[in-house]
Amino acid sequence: MATVTQHSRFGNALWPVLAWVVALIFFFPIFWMVFTSFKTDADAVKPENLFLFTPTLENYVNMTKDYDYWRFATNSVITSTFATLFALVVGVPAAYAMAFDPSRHTKDVLLWMLSTKMLPAAAVLYPMTFLTKNFLDMYDTRFLVILVLCLINLPIVIWMLFTYFKEIPKEIIEAGKMDGVSTWGEIKDILIPLAWGGIASTALLTFIFCWNEAYWTVRLTTIDAATLSKLIEGNRAPEGLFFGRLSAVSTAAVAPIIILGWFCQKQLVQGLTFGAVK
Amino acid sequence: MSKRSLPRLLQTPAVVLLLLWMLVPLSMTLYFSFIRYVLNSTRRPEWMTPSLSNWRGLGNYEYVLFKTKDFWFAIQNSLLIVGSILVLTVILGLAIAVLINRSFPGRGIVRVLLISPFFVMPAVNAVLWINMILDPVLGLNGLAVAGLNHIIDGLRAFPVIGNFFSMWPEIEPISFRATQTSAYAVIMMVVWQWTPFAVLIFMTSLQSEDESQKEAATLDGANAWSKFRNLTVPHLARPIAIVVMIQSIFHLSLYAEIEIVSRGNGNKNLPYLIGEFTSNNIGAASATGIFAVILANIVAIFLLRMVGKSLMD
Structure with a gap:
């Protein structure tokens, strides 16, 4: 010994x-x-x-002059916030139905949703550009960015919410049904208060993913709806001339998210592993 | 309203949105992959609008597969990049998770420091690494090599050992902007970003490990390595599978890092090659896109089968 x-x-x-x-x-x-x-x-x-x-x-004082930082930051805040909200509005009812009233297809639907996440974005880039430029007249609008960010995160939002909802005892929801509460009442008065923590961490993670997204936000925008990813990508090779100011604008672009991330690192695990790792 | 129809109704918006998002652009890609469709052509202006009269059959696929050498290179490079990232993040993640899975002073701060890279946006990650860190002249890479050369220069002036050092050549810093080295740069920056993710998941899993089993093994005279090998590794099988799955989803479509590090230097993966074709040859871009979808599906079926089982029970 x-x-x-x-x-x-x-x-x-x-x-x-x-x-x-x-x-x-x-x-x-x-x-x-x-x-x-x-x-x-x-x-x-x-x-x-x-x-x-x-x-x-x-470098921080001149950030507005050098890079027009606030314009891009505003776009990032608006698009990430609304994309997260929309994803929750669509995702909460869907996850509610899947968790408390599953059918025999629920498992397949969930796996199919996850599989849409694996569709390589590059494969459908041109059709998206073509549609939004020529037919929908949506190219380079915040609405388009919100819609795309919402759609690419929806599978993960539903999965995360599903795993959180599954942990709520079914009896509580059933009891509400017995008392004649409407479905909307069940969601609003029983589910949301009970699953508040799970919904909040889903929202936080989705917001982080939206903020950091760098494929669609770069490729479907030019100026009006361009986010911070586009700003940084556009200044990729300063050849050493602007290391100081580039570091400042990069710091300003990532700082809010790193700080948010520190607060939700515990939920990150359950969220990203769909509750499979505890 | 019947009992079953309400849950279905609640799922409808999500299902319809995802179905449209998946099917509409994808069927357009499929259509474009069978026709001649270019954005600029003075010689054949009729190819500039998508139309069935420009039908090319499997011609675009043939062109991509056999007439360009980029396709095979891109596939090979995609697999190299994704494969290296997976192997490195799992090994590093396991090592670090085991390392910090004990109580010590400042553990909370160590955790916060370690997880931080995961929240850095990919565009900033790439710009930061390729300029401030890896640049062969002005980055830390260049400065460190220059400093080393300076020290060796100084040592040459000394008697006896000076002779030894005077035989040393000047060290050249590695430039990470060439084709192959920039793939390594991409691997490096993504591993930096995603190792924290692996650590976090492995650590969470280690904390739920059955300690009494380990104690029993200790009493039976098992050493640390055999406890790790026979108890911890099987316990970690599922988190490893999940780390591999999530990362495959993200890294097969890796783009921002490659765009920033290697624009025009030849380093490319499949998404990047599609991007290059999209600047003019939409037919070829679409055919390549279909190949990317097939590749993703092969990976997806394999992974979903592996993970789906463990998620549902």
Whole structure:
């Protein structure tokens, strides 16, 4: 037993250090981006100013002038918010029906929904451009971005809600039925208060996915509905000239989501694994 | 209203929306894949509008498969990128999850630091890595190599060991903007972003592991490795399957990272190749799109069968 104790004492001192080192390595690129955002563009590429420099806020002050940041940020906020709301409005009743009144096809419907998520976006890019440009006159509108973000996230929203709803005892909902509560009343007065936590974390995760989406938002917009993904993608290769200001605008683009993410990291697991990992 | 029709009614909007979203664009892609359809042609202006009179049969498929070498390269590269990401994130994720699955000072902060990369938007991830970190001159990559060369230069001045160092050539930083190296850059940045996801899931799963079983094994004289191999690994089979499935869904359609890192340098996956064709040859883009759908379906059937079973019970 003596050797075991010694071994674990050695381990007790070593593992936390190793864990911290790994965590700091993973966080380093984000730290470096934030760090660089306080350098002037000139300082950002000088080796002698790698760590020692006079910090400045000018990159953040000039963000509106340099990149028109707020226009893109507004679009991101509006499209992500409404896409999340619409997905919930469509998803909550569907998940409710599947969880509390399943038919023999429910399982297949759920798997089919998930399979639409696997449809490669690139395969249907041109038809979407063609339709929205030539027929629907929706290209580069916020409405189109909201609609597409809502649709690509709907399968995951329904899955997540389904797993949360399934954990609510059926009897509670049945009791409501006995008392003659309408379906709408059941959803509004019984289901939503009970599943509030699950619905909130579904909403939070969907919002994060919408905000970070970078295929449709880049390809179906030009200026009017362009989101932060499009802004960053458009400044992909500054050739070292604008490292300072590019870091600042990147930091501003990801900071709200990273902070939101910190708060919902626990729910993220249940959400993304559809409750299969507990 | 009958008992059964209401639940169906509640599902209808979701089902109809997803059905339209899946079928309308996909059937258009299928149609375009059988006709000659280009966006710009001065020689054959009639090809510029989609029409059945431009029927090409399987010609677009033949063109994509046999007349361009890009297609096979893109498939191979797609699989290389997705495969490497899966292997690396699972291994790293397991190692890190085991590492932090114990209590130590600051564990909460370690968790927060570790999960952060997952929330960085892909566009920022790619711009940050390829410029600020991997750039061979101005990024940390270039600065580190330059610093190393500087140190070696300094050592050359010393007697005796100077002779040894003077034989060393100048180190050249790797440029991550060439065809193959930019695929590695993409793998690196996606692994950085998705390892936290794997860690989070594996850690959650490890916490639900049966400790009494492990204690019993310890009493029976099992060492740490054999406990890990025989108890922990089987327990982790399901979370590993899920990490593989979710990541396959996301990475088969990887686009933003490739667009930002490798525009025009030849590194491409299937979605990127479709994007290239879409700038003019819609027929070829659509045929490639159909191949991408088939590939995704093969993966999907395999994965859904694997995961669907465990999700439903």
